[in-house]
Amino acid sequence: MYKLAMHRLGHSALLIFGVVTVVFFTNFLLGDPVRVMLPASTPPEAVEEFRRQMGFDRPILVQYWEFITRAALLDFGDSWWQKSPSLEIALRPFPATLQLGIVAIALASLLGIGIGLFAGARPGSTWDKLATSLSILGVSLPLIWFTLMMALVFSVWLGLLPTAGYGTAGHMVLPVVTLAALPLGRTVQITRASIIDELAKPYITTARSKGLSERTVILRHALRNALPPIVTEIGWESALLLTGYSIIVESVFGWPGFGFSLYHAILTRDMPVIIAMAFVAALVVVLINIIVDIIYVIADPTIRKT
Amino acid sequence: MNSIKMASTSSVRPIRSAQRILDFLNHFSRDKFATAALVIFSALVLSSVFADLVAPHDPLKQDLLNRLKPPVWVEGGSWTYVLGTDLLGRDILSRCIHGGRMSLGIGAAVIAMGGVFGSLMGLLSGYLGGRFDAILMRYIDFQISIPYFLLALTIMAAIGPGTLNLIIVLSIGSWPLFARYARSIMMSLRNQVFIEAARVAGGKEVAIMTRHVLPNILSPLITLTTLELSRIVLTEASLSYLGMGVRPPTPAWGLMVQEAHDYLMIANWAVTTPGVFIMITTLSINIFATRLRISTDPLQRGKH
Numbered sequence: 001m002y003k004l005a006m007h008r009l010g011h012s013a014l015l016i017f018g019v020v021t022v023v024f025f026t027n028f029l030l031g032d033p034v035r036v037m038l039p040a041s042t043p044p045e046a047v048e049e050f051r052r053q054m055g056f057d058r059p060i061l062v063q064y065w066e067f068i069t070r071a072a073l074l075d076f077g078d079s080w081w082q083k084s085p086s087l088e089i090a091l092r093p094f095p096a097t098l099q100l101g102i103v104a105i106a107l108a109s110l111l112g113i114g115i116g117l118f119a120g121a122r123p124g125s126t127w128d129k130l131a132t133s134l135s136i137l138g139v140s141l142p143l144i145w146f147t148l149m150m151a152l153v154f155s156v157w158l159g160l161l162p163t164a165g166y167g168t169a170g171h172m173v174l175p176v177v178t179l180a181a182l183p184l185g186r187t188v189q190i191t192r193a194s195i196i197d198e199l200a201k202p203y204i205t206t207a208r209s210k211g212l213s214e215r216t217v218i219l220r221h222a223l224r225n226a227l228p229p230i231v232t233e234i235g236w237e238s239a240l241l242l243t244g245y246s247i248i249v250e251s252v253f254g255w256p257g258f259g260f261s262l263y264h265a266i267l268t269r270d271m272p273v274i275i276a277m278a279f280v281a282a283l284v285v286v287l288i289n290i291i292v293d294i295i296y297v298i299a300d301p302t303i304r305k306t
Numbered sequence: 307m308n309s310i311k312m313a314s315t316s317s318v319r320p321i322r323s324a325q326r327i328l329d330f331l332n333h334f335s336r337d338k339f340a341t342a343a344l345v346i347f348s349a350l351v352l353s354s355v356f357a358d359l360v361a362p363h364d365p366l367k368q369d370l371l372n373r374l375k376p377p378v379w380v381e382g383g384s385w386t387y388v389l390g391t392d393l394l395g396r397d398i399l400s401r402c403i404h405g406g407r408m409s410l411g412i413g414a415a416v417i418a419m420g421g422v423f424g425s426l427m428g429l430l431s432g433y434l435g436g437r438f439d440a441i442l443m444r445y446i447d448f449q450i451s452i453p454y455f456l457l458a459l460t461i462m463a464a465i466g467p468g469t470l471n472l473i474i475v476l477s478i479g480s481w482p483l484f485a486r487y488a489r490s491i492m493m494s495l496r497n498q499v500f501i502e503a504a505r506v507a508g509g510k511e512v513a514i515m516t517r518h519v520l521p522n523i524l525s526p527l528i529t530l531t532t533l534e535l536s537r538i539v540l541t542e543a544s545l546s547y548l549g550m551g552v553r554p555p556t557p558a559w560g561l562m563v564q565e566a567h568d569y570l571m572i573a574n575w576a577v578t579t580p581g582v583f584i585m586i587t588t589l590s591i592n593i594f595a596t597r598l599r600i601s602t603d604p605l606q607r608g609k610h
Contacts, residue, residue: 011447019452023460030464133339136596140588142540144547144563145581152574244455248544262456263548266463274460281456289451 008293012286019282020275024067027271028060036269037080076276081268086276089261094280096166097250097257101242104176108183109234116191116230121218123196131188138185143245147178147252164254175253179245183237190233194226201225227299235292243281340597343590350587354407361400362388365557369395374573390575392566398576401557402583408558409587412473413538417531420477424484425527431485432492443489446482454479455541462550472551476538487530491523529599536591543584559584 027033034051042050051057055066070077076086119131154174155163165171198204199222207217246259254260258277265273335341353360373395375387389399431439458475465471495501504514543560545551552558554565559580566576 011451015448015451018448019457022457026461026464030461132596136592137589140536140585140592142543142560142581142584142588144544144560145577145584148563148567148570148577149581152570152577156571240453240455243453247455247459247548251548262459266459266550269463274463278456278460281453285451285453 008289012289015286016279016282020071020279021064021068023275023278024064025060027274028063033271036271071275071279076279077272079273080270086270086272087279089265089273090258090276090280093257093261096255097242097246097259100172100175100179100249100255100257101238101246103172104179104241105183105234105238107176108180108187108237111180112184112187112234113191113230116188117195117218117223119188120192120195120199121214123192128192131192135185135188135192138181139189141181141185143178143182143248144252146181147174147249150174150178151252164252166254166256171253171255175249175255178249179241182245183234183241186233186237187230191226191230194229195222198222198226224299228296231292231295231299235288239285239288242284337597339593343593343597346586347590347594350406350590351410353403354410357404357407361397361403363397363400365396365401365404366555367396371395374569374576376573377575377579380575389579390573392562392576393569393573398562398579401562402559402580404557405559405562405580406583406587408469408552408556409539409542409560409584410535412469412476412542412552413535415473416476416480416538417535419473420480421484421531421534423477424481425488427481428485428488428490429492432489439489442485446486449482450486455544458541458545459548459550462545467550467553469552469556472542472545476541479541480534480538483534484527484530488523488527491526495523525598529595532591532595532598536588536595539584539587539591 034047034054034056038047038050048057055063067077074087076090078084079086079089082089115131115135119125119128122128151163151174154161161173162168162171195218199218204217204222207221208214212221242258244259246257247263248259249255250257250260251263258280262274262277265277369391372387372391373393375384375391375395376382377390377398378385378388380390387397387399389397389402392398392401427442431442458479461475462471465475501514504517509517542551542558543563546558546560547564549564552561554561562580563577566573566580570577
């Protein structure tokens, strides 16, 4: 248990370090920060002068060393456009995204596991076919188009919900539904497959022959063992949702969250903020992995002994 | 599960490959959805390959007098522009057909690069084992645990949008999946009973590879490839929509959605149509892949 935890911790640290490093080098090697910060008409001498002042004329490894030693102390430098620390700018919009994300993930997980169990318990039935078809539809949805269609139908045509903005519960409905669609489809697929596998195992026959009700067999016996792949998938989808889908959904619905701010930082080429946001995203992935591991340990007592 | 696996694999008799293909088609065509999906996907591929012949108009030609024309079934629409025109009076149907060439072409290129490289690395890793395998798997674990979309977006922003850059970035995101999959298949096949049996029965290595191992590697790899293609089409559309993918005025589905985004209220067809094309593509791929997995995997056949 202790060894496993240390191993995971090492992996997490490496992951955060790796992501930050990759984003640093792609930004500073492949793009010229000075060209981004100054207007195109700046005379060349002034560009060079500015480059020296900012320290961008030094070898890239020297700059990287300075950056990474500061980053280790959570100092990612100031934003280029707003004079405040980048990490603060990266963290500020995060609660808004979490607000959407938690509701969407809860919705997708509960509905997904429910539908997946229901379908997996009756493979080949009409209900199963319906659930399978809907899950394929869910995973095939192009998010960019789906968000716009939802806005068109529910806000423009029916006038039921606000098109964009932040504040009331009504503003949350469309972003949550669009964020939940894809994870919901995947959760149904993985739950169904996992439960079908479990139900074919000998211990299920034992449980049934003991005279337990089908409900108990599925909910208490099969589900517990089917859980690990489902939890892994939900964890992965949550990470994707918070750091990927949110960029598109929040941009369309004008939700002032992490994805919206990240896209803004990318468009304005605010490199310190982009790197700080990549750091936050990596941190989110690590935290989700820890939560998934904890659920593993709760679901499967044998892990505790390893 | 294990006992079922062994029972069904040992009962598989060696059959000629022609018979095998017939069997496959027979099994596959029983499913109407899957057949429809395959036909639709083939039509999309053909129209992309022969886009210049199929498209009724030049996708780049502007006709400002006929801008934002609705599709034929809406009042004011005409047969000249069946699916209507966009803000610059370009024919949406033609742009969607050429957009398919872009999206599927990028998908094919990414799979050609990432898929081939990844599969080779995976097979090699499974075959060699040892330190090479350990290091490669550590790296792949690392890359797979990062949600790649954010990284792809920042990399594209740094190196600038464009088709070639897009293909490179998507390939880098794609190869570890193929590597891991190919490796796991290599590892699991190595210890399979029927391989052992073929060897004990005096089968030559080459015959074992082509007749027993290859058919087993191929079908899961085809499934992975098709699913990956659908994912790549979606990612490409998202990146293009965010302005970090295909550059205008090249027709690409995601880009078309973005260009028409601001006119959603007055010309929703300009947004709807390219979106429907993306949806049809991913849907037909996903239905096909789901069915393919069932048809080609003998272990799955009895289940559905």
